[in-house]
Amino acid sequence: MTVIDEPAAAVAAGRCVTARSLAVPGRDRTMANHPGPCAWCDYPLADLARMVDGFNAWAGWDERRRTYDRHDARVFQDLPRAEQERRIVEAQGFDLVAPTVVEAAAPVADLDDIDLEAWA
Ligand SMILES: [Zn+2]
Numbered sequence: 001m002t003v004i005d006e007p008a009a010a011v012a013a014g015r016c017v018t019a020r021s022l023a024v025p026g027r028d029r030t031m032a033n034h035p036g037p038c039a040w041c042d043y044p045l046a047d048l049a050r051m052v053d054g055f056n057a058w059a060g061w062d063e064r065r066r067t068y069d070r071h072d073a074r075v076f077q078d079l080p081r082a083e084q085e086r087r088i089v090e091a092q093g094f095d096l097v098a099p100t101v102v103e104a105a106a107p108v109a110d111l112d113d114i115d116l117e118a119w120a
Contacts, residue, residue, distance in 0.1 A: 004054065011076075014052045016040035017049050034092075040093075
């Protein structure tokens with residue numbers, strides 16, 4: 001089983017577990033922080049929940065004090081909220097398929113730039 005040892009990935013996986021656990025059968029598994037299928041949606045729900053629990057055990061999460069023992073997790077917890085969110089959204093992997101890069105076509109000449117007299 002995959003082990004999560006990165007705090008942002010653990011939160012991303014946790015959001016996926018929550019959204020899928022609360023999903024109404026037959027409806028999409030979306031929430032504000034899980035607006036569509038994420039990179040974790042392919043994992044079976046029970047396995048993903050165990051992976052999140054495994055991270056919390058590895059990181060030494062203390063539910064009562066709401067703190068971690070593991071240094072990496074404490075560093076993440078101390079980041080500004082906006083930076084935490086940026087890393088979590090990145091770990092959710094919504095943009096797994098990079099947009100196709102299309103070579104820019106040569107600009108079409110403006111009619112005003114064409115010397116029509118030359119063609120007469
Ligand atoms: Zn998901």
